[in-house]
Amino acid sequence: MAAEEKGKWGMVIDQDICxxxxxxxxxxxxxxxxxxVGEDETAYGRGMHWIRVERQWEGHFPEVAAVYQPVMCQQCxxxxxxxxxxxxxTLHSETEHINLQVYNRCIGTRYCxxxxxxxxxxxxxxxxxxxxxxxxxxxxxxTVRGRGVMEKCTFCVQRIxxxxxxxxxxxxxxxxxxxxxxxxxxxxxxxxxxxxxxxPESRVSKAARSKRGERLLEDLGTQPKVTYLKGGARYD
Amino acid sequence: xxxxxxxxxxxxxESLMFDPRPREEMNDMVMESMHTVGKAYWWxxxxxxxxxxxxxxxxxxxMIFKGMGYAGMNVPVFxxxxxxxxxxxxxxxxxxxxVSAILRVFKAEFRRPFTRAAELMTTFGLASAGMYPLIHxxxxxxxxxMIPYPNQRLLWPNTRSPLVWDFMAITTYLLSSLxxxxxxxxxxxxxxxxxxxxxxxxxxxxxxxxxxxTEKEWAYLRKAINIFAWAIIPVMFSVHTIVSxxxxxxxxxxxxxxxxxxxFVTGAILSGVSAVxxxxxxxxxxxxxxKYFIRLEHFDALAKLVLIFSMxxxxxxxxxxxxxxxxxxxxxxxxLANLMYGPNAWIWWSMLVFNILIPWLTLWSxxxxxxxxxxxxxxTLINVGMYFERVVIVTMIPQVNRFPFAWGxxxxxxxxxxxxxxxxxxxxLYLLASRLIPIIPVWEVEEGHHAHSLRxxxxxxxxxxxxxx
Amino acid sequence: MSExxxxxxxxxxxxxxxxxxALRAIGVAEDRMEVMSGVPFGEKMxxxxxxxxxxxxxxxxxxxxxxxxxxxxxxxxVALYPxxxxxxxxxxxxxxxxxxxxxxxxxxxxxTFFGVLVELIFDMFSHKPYDPAISDGQIGxxxxxxxxxxxxxxxxxxxxxASAVKAVEAKVL
Numbered sequence: 001m002a003a004e005e006k007g008k009w010g011m012v013i014d015q016d017i018c019x020x021x022x023x024x025x026x027x028x029x030x031x032x033x034x035x036x037v038g039e040d041e042t043a044y045g046r047g048m049h050w051i052r053v054e055r056q057w058e059g060h061f062p063e064v065a066a067v068y069q070p071v072m073c074q075q076c077x078x079x080x081x082x083x084x085x086x087x088x089x090t091l092h093s094e095t096e097h098i099n100l101q102v103y104n105r106c107i108g109t110r111y112c113x114x115x116x117x118x119x120x121x122x123x124x125x126x127x128x129x130x131x132x133x134x135x136x137x138x139x140x141x142x143t144v145r146g147r148g149v150m151e152k153c154t155f156c157v158q159r160i161x162x163x164x165x166x167x168x169x170x171x172x173x174x175x176x177x178x179x180x181x182x183x184x185x186x187x188x189x190x191x192x193x194x195x196x197x198x199x200p201e202s203r204v205s206k207a208a209r210s211k212r213g214e215r216l217l218e219d220l221g222t223q224p225k226v227t228y229l230k231g232g233a234r235y236d
Numbered sequence: 237x238x239x240x241x242x243x244x245x246x247x248x249x250e251s252l253m254f255d256p257r258p259r260e261e262m263n264d265m266v267m268e269s270m271h272t273v274g275k276a277y278w279w280x281x282x283x284x285x286x287x288x289x290x291x292x293x294x295x296x297x298x299m300i301f302k303g304m305g306y307a308g309m310n311v312p313v314f315x316x317x318x319x320x321x322x323x324x325x326x327x328x329x330x331x332x333x334x335v336s337a338i339l340r341v342f343k344a345e346f347r348r349p350f351t352r353a354a355e356l357m358t359t360f361g362l363a364s365a366g367m368y369p370l371i372h373x374x375x376x377x378x379x380x381x382m383i384p385y386p387n388q389r390l391l392w393p394n395t396r397s398p399l400v401w402d403f404m405a406i407t408t409y410l411l412s413s414l415x416x417x418x419x420x421x422x423x424x425x426x427x428x429x430x431x432x433x434x435x436x437x438x439x440x441x442x443x444x445x446x447x448x449x450t451e452k453e454w455a456y457l458r459k460a461i462n463i464f465a466w467a468i469i470p471v472m473f474s475v476h477t478i479v480s481x482x483x484x485x486x487x488x489x490x491x492x493x494x495x496x497x498x499x500f501v502t503g504a505i506l507s508g509v510s511a512v513x514x515x516x517x518x519x520x521x522x523x524x525x526x527k528y529f530i531r532l533e534h535f536d537a538l539a540k541l542v543l544i545f546s547m548x549x550x551x552x553x554x555x556x557x558x559x560x561x562x563x564x565x566x567x568x569x570x571x572l573a574n575l576m577y578g579p580n581a582w583i584w585w586s587m588l589v590f591n592i593l594i595p596w597l598t599l600w601s602x603x604x605x606x607x608x609x610x611x612x613x614x615x616t617l618i619n620v621g622m623y624f625e626r627v628v629i630v631t632m633i634p635q636v637n638r639f640p641f642a643w644g645x646x647x648x649x650x651x652x653x654x655x656x657x658x659x660x661x662x663x664x665l666y667l668l669a670s671r672l673i674p675i676i677p678v679w680e681v682e683e684g685h686h687a688h689s690l691r692x693x694x695x696x697x698x699x700x701x702x703x704x705x
Numbered sequence: 706m707s708e709x710x711x712x713x714x715x716x717x718x719x720x721x722x723x724x725x726x727a728l729r730a731i732g733v734a735e736d737r738m739e740v741m742s743g744v745p746f747g748e749k750m751x752x753x754x755x756x757x758x759x760x761x762x763x764x765x766x767x768x769x770x771x772x773x774x775x776x777x778x779x780x781x782x783v784a785l786y787p788x789x790x791x792x793x794x795x796x797x798x799x800x801x802x803x804x805x806x807x808x809x810x811x812x813x814x815x816x817t818f819f820g821v822l823v824e825l826i827f828d829m830f831s832h833k834p835y836d837p838a839i840s841d842g843q844i845g846x847x848x849x850x851x852x853x854x855x856x857x858x859x860x861x862x863x864x865x866x867a868s869a870v871k872a873v874e875a876k877v878l
Contacts, residue, residue, distance in 0.1 A: 259743055260841040263840065384778055390785075390786060392778075392783075392786060395778055395782065395783070395801065396791075396793060396800045401804060404804055404807045404808065404811075405803075407811070408808075408810055411815065412810070412811070415818040426840055426878075427743070429878070430837040430841075431837070441878065444878070445822070445825075445826060445829050446829035446830040446877065446878040447878075448829070448839065448878065449741040449743055449839050450740070450828070451739065451751070451753060451756060452756055452825070452828065453829065454742070454745040454746070455748070455756045455758060456758050456760055456825055457745075457825075459758050459821075460817050460820075460821040463760065463761070463817045464818075467814055467817075470810070471807075471810050474807065478803060481803075679743055679744050682744045682842060683744045704747075
């Protein structure tokens with residue numbers, strides 16, 4: 001991939017070393033104040049997790065292997081969810097080049113969710129509560145969403161912003177590895193790499209250029225920012 | 237004016253246009269039908285009001301205070317029966333414009349007695365439909381953020397969003413169909429004013445705007461009706477096309493289809509014209525003197541239209557279906573498999589039976605077309621079929637998407653009450669209107685009587701229409 | 706000599722048209738008579754001077770205003786608050802035609818409706834004569850003349866088949 005525009009953030013997920021442990025899902029929930037809705041609601045398709053770890057079976061019995069694919073918002077460069085929103089509640093960030101969701105502006109038409117080919121968006125069907133002591137876990141950096149608004153993975157934009165502010169205060173660029181979203185931080189096998197795609201020397205840029213890399217539904221022209229590495233025994 | 241009535245042979249009297257009665261008598265019949273209010277009427281009004289208050293507004297307010305989650309929507313099916321109902325009622329609302337504008341422009345004479353009955357359906361259909369985008373909103377209390385006006389948030393609506401198009405299209409259609417309902421009503425309001433007392437006199441006097449029937453008034457009114465009849469036709473087409481674009485501009489498999497515009501418009505007219513037949517049947521059966529105005533010839537003509545639109549609906553449906561089946565990608569095939577053989581396949585198959593099989597097997601027969609109760613049953617089934625079509629599109633297609641891990645089912649919950657409630661709202665508004673405004677445009681019927689005559693051609697009498705416009 | 710308003714009621718269009726000729730022969734000026742009816746009749750059917758209406762012009766002005774407001778909404782609001790969505794250009798033309806169409810039509814139809822009202826409402830709510838028989842399908846010729854002329858007019862109109870010829874009061878309906 002050629003050097004991207006300045007300020008583009010990206011992610012690489014190595015499916016070959018992902019163990020499907022769901023630690024990213026949990027870390028994401030803790031970082032981003034994602035409510036727990038219970039078994040029944042989750043089974044009915046109302047789980048609020050911003051990441052879902054898809055477990056896919058490959059091969060035929062008895063030669064079966066489980067492949068795990070964590071899917072979250074792909075922060076499309078040309079996001080289908082954006083133009084359909086009547087009130088600009090979801091739009092393209094000109095500085096971070098990610099897909100923003102403005103909770104306070106959302107009126108809950110749920111059109112964005114219908115037009116997301118990755119089914120990455122979640123809707124607040126109720127006012128969810130955090131029973132004690134979970135309420136003490138709430139992250140003060142992240143808005144707690146009320147009922148009736150859409151939400152989705154933000155690439156932990158609060159962490160990106162903090163790092164950018166600190167770097168700006170010290171008069172430097174954000175260093176590679178300085179920003180880690182909660183999922184990458186929690187991943188025990190280091191399968192999630194995050195960083196700046198506009199720096200060709202960053203770890204994430206190098207990984208994204210790997211021959212094992214592919215982007216989900218890239219043929220739709222959505223320009224996703226997440227690269228999945230999958231190649232079995234082929235390493236390079 | 238009715239002197240030509242005396243020498244019309246009996247065999248033509250079956251037709252309203254060749255069975256003229258003096259204007260005075262027709263006025264009295266229409267007035268009497270408005271004034272006749274039985275016990276059953278008040279029971280119906282009471283029960284419907286109760287349903288509207290509880291099942292529509294009660295449940296809706298409950299959901300506003302407690303959350304969308306009491307409805308059955310979930311992650312792959314983000315739009316449930318609310319949007320189904322929205323599309324359905326917008327479809328019903330196409331009947332009025334179709335009957336009164338298209339048939340007026342093309343001078344189809346059979347339209348005359350029931351243009352108003354159809355226009356009322358447009359208005360009340362839109363009233364029912366217009367509530368759904370609101371009911372469906374996650375945060376309805378800020379719905380006005382969609383309205384373009386200078387505001388302290390310094391934010392304008394996104395004019396690239398189909399929902400903003402929808403909003404403007406429905407506003408346009410609602411306003412123009414209200415005006416189009418009102419313009420031809422003014423002379424009838426004057427008629428009602430001249431023969432009413434008490435509160436009715438006050439209401440009709442205000443609504444008649446001092447109409448006298450001078451040459452100038454008629455000339456201007458007809459000019460305006462003419463402009464409206466032509467201009468409202470493309471507006472009607474645009475409304476349902478834009479509704480279809482809510483789906484078609486998306487990237488969803490099964491929604492992203494170029495045929496959706498005409499497919500939706502045709503379906504809307506199919507269900508709308510069927511609904512006109514249903515309303516006419518009920519009006520004829522329950523209101524006084526309506527058997528004079530609404531005749532078998534009208535059912536016959538409408539049933540032919542329904543048959544034609546059933547055929548064109550089938551044509552568009554097959555276009556949409558075949559391309560997905562033949563050249564579609566894997567997800568499209570999975571999506572079709574879910575429709576045809578999935579757990580809710582009966583909805584898809586019933587849609588085909590009700591919209592294609594039943595009308596095609598029955599409506600070719602003149603005998604069926606002239607049996608109102610049978611038409612009522614067929615029209616009801618067609619409307620059920622068209623409702624199923626929207627259920628398929630809105631709630632069943634999204635169940636299958638490009639990520640099998642995110643497939644899901646949909647079971648409606650509170651939506652069911654609200655759907656019943658909005659049906660009751662439509663019926664209630666119609667019931668009230670039927671006793672408040674003259675449901676038959678008497679002056680248009682009289683004009684028709686003037687325009688029709690028999691011409692002796694050789695030895696035979698031939699029905700002839702003069703173009704009086 | 707004082708002038709008064711009178712009405713002659715007819716049952717049919719043909720009688721009305723010839724009765725108008727009779728009135729003219731007696732010397733009632735064209736602008737002193739008016740025809741009211743329960744169904745529309747064209748000026749040519751009645752043999753009356755043609756009517757000018759501005760409804761069409763109102764519609765055109767409304768359409769232009771609607772079109773301009775659509776341009777303001779489609780492009781003006783974007784200029785006020787440029788937000789980038791879905792990789793679209795800020796001034797994308799393709800999706801603007803929808804609102805252009807809707808608002809042009811809305812402007813046109815609103816202007817037609819209110820144009821008719823504006824042109825007619827002062828007429829309709831003014832002091833003018835009326836007879837409820839009009840909405841019963843009778844055609845009324847309303848004319849103003851002095852009593853001498855009326856005496857002659859009455860005979861002439863009754864000869865043409867008027868069912869009633871009488872004085873009427875002007876009032877607001």
